[in-house]
Amino acid sequence: MTHRSDRTLDVRALARVEGEGAMHVRVRGGSVETVRLEIYEPPRFFEAFLRGRRYTEPPDITARICGICPVAYQMSACAAIEDACGVVVDGAIADLRRLLYCGEWIESHVLHIYLLHAPDFLGYPSAIDLARDHRDLVERGLALKKAGNDVMELIGGRAIHPVNVRVGGFYRAPTRQDIRALGEKLRVALDQALDTARWVAGFDFPDFHHDHEMLALTEPGRYAIERGTVVTTGGLAFPVTAFEEHVIEEHVAHSTALHAHLAGRGRYLTGPAARYTLNRAWLSPLSRQIADEVGLGVRCDNPYQSILVRAVEVVYAVEEALRLIEAYEPPAPPHVDVPPRAGMGFGATEAPRGVLFHRYGVDADGLITSARIVPPTSQNQASIEDDLRRFVADRLDLPDDQLTHQCEQAIRNYDPCISCATHFLDLTVDRS
Amino acid sequence: MTGRRVVIGVGNDLRRDDGFGPAVVERLRGDGVLSAAGVTLAVTDGEPSRLIDLWAGAEVAVVVDAVRSPADPAGHCYELGYDEVVGPVGAAASSHGVGLGSTIELAQALHRLPRLLVVLAAAGRDFGFGPGLSPEVAVAVAPVAARAAEVVT
Numbered sequence: 001m002t003h004r005s006d007r008t009l010d011v012r013a014l015a016r017v018e019g020e021g022a023m024h025v026r027v028r029g030g031s032v033e034t035v036r037l038e039i040y041e042p043p044r045f046f047e048a049f050l051r052g053r054r055y056t057e058p059p060d061i062t063a064r065i066c067g068i069c070p071v072a073y074q075m076s077a078c079a080a081i082e083d084a085c086g087v088v089v090d091g092a093i094a095d096l097r098r099l100l101y102c103g104e105w106i107e108s109h110v111l112h113i114y115l116l117h118a119p120d121f122l123g124y125p126s127a128i129d130l131a132r133d134h135r136d137l138v139e140r141g142l143a144l145k146k147a148g149n150d151v152m153e154l155i156g157g158r159a160i161h162p163v164n165v166r167v168g169g170f171y172r173a174p175t176r177q178d179i180r181a182l183g184e185k186l187r188v189a190l191d192q193a194l195d196t197a198r199w200v201a202g203f204d205f206p207d208f209h210h211d212h213e214m215l216a217l218t219e220p221g222r223y224a225i226e227r228g229t230v231v232t233t234g235g236l237a238f239p240v241t242a243f244e245e246h247v248i249e250e251h252v253a254h255s256t257a258l259h260a261h262l263a264g265r266g267r268y269l270t271g272p273a274a275r276y277t278l279n280r281a282w283l284s285p286l287s288r289q290i291a292d293e294v295g296l297g298v299r300c301d302n303p304y305q306s307i308l309v310r311a312v313e314v315v316y317a318v319e320e321a322l323r324l325i326e327a328y329e330p331p332a333p334p335h336v337d338v339p340p341r342a343g344m345g346f347g348a349t350e351a352p353r354g355v356l357f358h359r360y361g362v363d364a365d366g367l368i369t370s371a372r373i374v375p376p377t378s379q380n381q382a383s384i385e386d387d388l389r390r391f392v393a394d395r396l397d398l399p400d401d402q403l404t405h406q407c408e409q410a411i412r413n414y415d416p417c418i419s420c421a422t423h424f425l426d427l428t429v430d431r432s
Numbered sequence: 433m434t435g436r437r438v439v440i441g442v443g444n445d446l447r448r449d450d451g452f453g454p455a456v457v458e459r460l461r462g463d464g465v466l467s468a469a470g471v472t473l474a475v476t477d478g479e480p481s482r483l484i485d486l487w488a489g490a491e492v493a494v495v496v497d498a499v500r501s502p503a504d505p506a507g508h509c510y511e512l513g514y515d516e517v518v519g520p521v522g523a524a525a526s527s528h529g530v531g532l533g534s535t536i537e538l539a540q541a542l543h544r545l546p547r548l549l550v551v552l553a554a555a556g557r558d559f560g561f562g563p564g565l566s567p568e569v570a571v572a573v574a575p576v577a578a579r580a581a582e583v584v585t
Binding site for chain 1: 446476477479480481482484485534537538541542543
C-alpha cells in the first residue's frame with residue numbers, strides 16, 4: 001500500500017485544530033496533483049449583518065466570531081471604528097487594552113502548546129493521554145493558561161466574549177488593588193512560562209523550511225500587539241489604511257474561507273513566526289534571551305518551531321502584562337467619547353494567530369454602511385496548502401495512515417482557527 | 433453541605449437549543465436562592481480547561497448541557513453520573529469541539545474532578561443560529577433548574 005503511484009488521502013475532520021475542516025490530497029503518477037484545505041464550517045455572514053447596525057456594536061458582535069480570540073476582534077473593531085470617527089485612543093486606556101490583549105495571547109498560546117500541539121511531539125494521540133503520563137506538565141499548562149483567563153476576567157468582565165470593552169475604551173476600569181492581585185498571579189506565571197519554553201525546546205523538530213513571505217504589524221520600540229503598521233520579510237511596508245490595496249482575497253471552490261495573497265507577489269504567512277521574524281528586535285531582553293536559549297535564530301521559517309515562538313511570546317506577554325500592571329493608574333474616565341461621523345475606518349491588531357484586519361464605513365448617523373473582516377487563517381491558507389504539497393511530496397512512500405497523521409500534525413503547526421476563517425478538518429489523500 | 437458547590441451551564445445562547453445550560457443558570461440566578469446560599473453559578477462554552485477550572489476542588493458540581501439524541505424527543509431530560517458521560521475521544525477533538533466526556537477524562541487524569549459530578553441534560557432539536565430555545569426544550573428549563581438546586585443543597 002505504500003508505493004502506489006496514485007492515491008487519495010482524506011481527513012474528514014481534522015483533530016486538534018480550532019473549528020471544522022477537512023484536507024484532501026490527490027496523488028497521480030507518483031506526484032502530488034492537488035492539496036486542498038477544505039473549510040466547510042458554514043459562512044456566518046458577519047460582514048453582512050453588521051451593515052445597518054450602530055457604530056458602537058462591532059466590538060460585541062465580532063467578539064462572537066471566536067471563543068478563543070474575542071479580544072482580537074474587539075480591539076481591531078475598536079481601532080477601525082475610532083479611525084472612522086477620527087479619534088485616537090492613547091495613554092492609560094491604550095495600556096489597559098494592551099494588558100487585556102496580553103491575557104488573550106497567554107490563554108490562546110498556552111492552550112495550543114499544551115492541549116493541541118505538544119502531544120504531537122511527544123507521541124500522544126491527545127492531551128488526555130499526555131496528562132495520564134505527565135500530569136505535572138499538563139497541570140503547569142492549565143495553571144499558566146489560567147493566568148491569562150484571570151487577566152481576561154478582570155479587565156474584560158468575563159473570560160469568554162468580554163463584555164467590558166467599548167468603542168473608546170472600557171465601561172469600567174479595574175481598581176489598583178484588583179490589578180495588584182493580578183500581578184501576584186502573573187509573577188508565578190512568569191516562572192511557568194520560562195519552564196514551558198525550556199520544555200518545548202527539548203522536542204525534536206523535523207527539518208522542514210518554507211520560503212513564504214511573512215507579514216506582521218510592527219511598532220518601533222515594542223513588540224506589536226494592539227497596533228502598528230504592516231511590514232513583510234520581502235521589504236513591503238504600508239499603513240493599515242492601505243491593507244486592501246496589498247492584500248487580495250478571492251473565493252476558491254473548495255473552501256468557505258477566502259484565500260488571500262499579496263498583490264503582485266503571491267502567498268504569504270502571518271502569525272507568531274512572522275511576528276517573531278519581523279519584530280525580534282522589539283522583544284524584551286528576557287524574551288530575547290529565552291529565544292536564544294531555546295534555539296530560535298533571527299528568523300523562524302520552520303513551521304514545527306512555531307511552538308517555540310508561541311512559548312517565547314507567552315514569556316513576553318506575561319512580562320509585558322507585569323510591566324503594565326506595575327505602571328497602572330486607573331484611567332478616569334475609562335473611555336474617551338467617540339462621536340459618530342461619516343467616514344471609512346481601518347484597524348488591524350495581532351491576534352494570537354496573526355494580523356486581523358477590520359474596515360468599517362460609518363454614516364453621519366453612526367450607522368455602519370460597509371464592513372470587511374480579514375482573519376489570519378484565511379490569509380495563511382494558501383501557504384499551508386503549499387507547505388502540505390511539499391510535505392506530502394517528500395513522504396509519498398509512507399502508508400496512508402502515517403501520511404495522514406503527519407499531515408494533520410503539519411496543519412496543527414499553524415494553529416488554524418477555522419471558526420474565524422469561515423468563512424476547517426477531514427483529510428483525503430487520493431492516490432487512485 | 434459544606435465545601436464549594438457549583439452549577440455550570442454549558443453552551444452558546446446564540447445557537448438555539450445549545451443555550452439550554454445557560455438558560456437553566458439564568459433561571460437559578462433569577463431565583464437568587466442558590467447565590468444567597470453561596471453556590472457558584474457559572475456559564476461556559478465547554479472549552480475543557482475553563483470547565484475544569486470551574487469544578488476543580490468542588491464538593492459538588494452540576495453540569496447542565498444540551499445533547500443531541502435522535503432516539504428521544506426534544507426536551508427529554510437526562511441525569512447522568514460522570515462515568516456515564518465518559519466516552520471515546522472523538523476524532524474531531526478540536527479545542528472547540530472537545531466533548532464533555534473527553535473533558536471529564538482529562539480531569540480524571542489530572543485528579544481534578546469534584547467529589548460529586550452530576551450531569552443534567554435535555555435533548556435539543558434545533559442547534560442553528562440565533563437566540564431562543566425550542567418550545568419543547570424551554571419547558572425543560574424549570575424542572576432541570578429545580579433538580580440542579582436539589583443536588584447542590
